[in-house]
Amino acid sequence: MPKHKYSFAPEIFEHSKRIARHYDLYKNACMQTCVEELKWDESIEHWIIKTDRGDAMKAKYVAMANGPLNRPKLPGIPGINDFKGFTFHTSRWDYAYTGGDSSGNLTGLKDKRVGIIGTGATAIQCIPHLGEAAEHLFVFQRTPSSIDVRNNAETDQQWADSLKSGWQKERMENFNALVSGEDRDVDMVSDGWTEIIRNLTGIVAKHASKSLGRRLTKAERAHLMELSDYR
Numbered sequence: 670m671p672k673h674k675y676s677f678a679p680e681i682f683e684h685s686k687r688i689a690r691h692y693d694l695y696k697n698a699c700m701q702t703c704v705e706e707l708k709w710d711e712s713i714e715h716w717i718i719k720t721d722r723g724d725a726m727k728a729k730y731v732a733m734a735n736g737p738l739n740r741p742k743l744p745g746i747p748g749i750n751d752f753k754g755f756t757f758h759t760s761r762w763d764y765a766y767t768g769g770d771s772s773g774n775l776t777g778l779k780d781k782r783v784g785i786i787g788t789g790a791t792a793i794q795c796i797p798h799l800g801e802a803a804e805h806l807f808v809f810q811r812t813p814s815s816i817d818v819r820n821n822a823e824t825d826q827q828w829a830d831s832l833k834s835g836w837q838k839e840r841m842e843n844f845n846a847l848v849s850g851e852d853r854d855v856d857m858v859s860d861g862w863t864e865i866i867r868n869l870t871g872i873v874a875k876h877a878s879k880s881l882g883r884r885l886t887k888a889e890r891a892h893l894m895e896l897s898d899y900r
Contacts, residue, residue, distance in 0.1 A: 670829045675821045678771055683786050709730060744786050759791045775802035
């Protein structure tokens with residue numbers, strides 16, 4: 670069971686390794702390997718997979734699960750390579766320089782003037798730790814990002830112990846239904862995805878309309894959506 674509603678990277682990484690060990694996936698895994706070619710061989714009805722390590726593997730089925738953010742993108746700022754200070758990309762964090770770990774405690778920055786470029790999803794996570802540790806923190810922003818309250822919380826052990834067999838399947842089906850715009854009496858997930866879909870599709874307004882026995886006026890709908898922002 671995850672320790673928090675939204676798990677942190679170290680726990681997700683450990684869980685991934687636990688799955689790999691449990692199903693013996695390391696035995697045939699090719700780490701740090703790039704697929705350069707996929708070609709279907711009709712004569713044997715298999716895919717021929719060529720890699721940057723000279724492999725020519727055969728497979729009946731191929732599932733593409735590559736993410737688009739596996740390579741860091743440096744900002745194209747003129748003169749960035751002429752900067753004389755210490756730099757690194759957040760995806761290649763140098764804890765030897767900053768101290769601490771992913772949970773903070775970056776003691777190596779206590780007397781440093783630190784600048785971070787951008788205010789995307791990564792910056793939102795590391796800026797609080799940088800601001801706490803550095804002597805001065807400068808945030809360079811081009812386009813403001815929309816942010817919201819994460820509302821993370823530790824997993825309630827009593828709640829976890831009360832779950833019955835099959836709860837995961839039921840929860841996944843509930844999530845899929847809600848993010849598809851379907852109506853459900855209970856939101857078993859209650860995360861950012863189900864909340865935003867619920868707001869966008871007007872399910873809250875639909876429930877209110879059922880209770881009143883009539884369609885909501887524009888003013889009532891606007892007021893209801895305004896209230897939902899404070900929940």
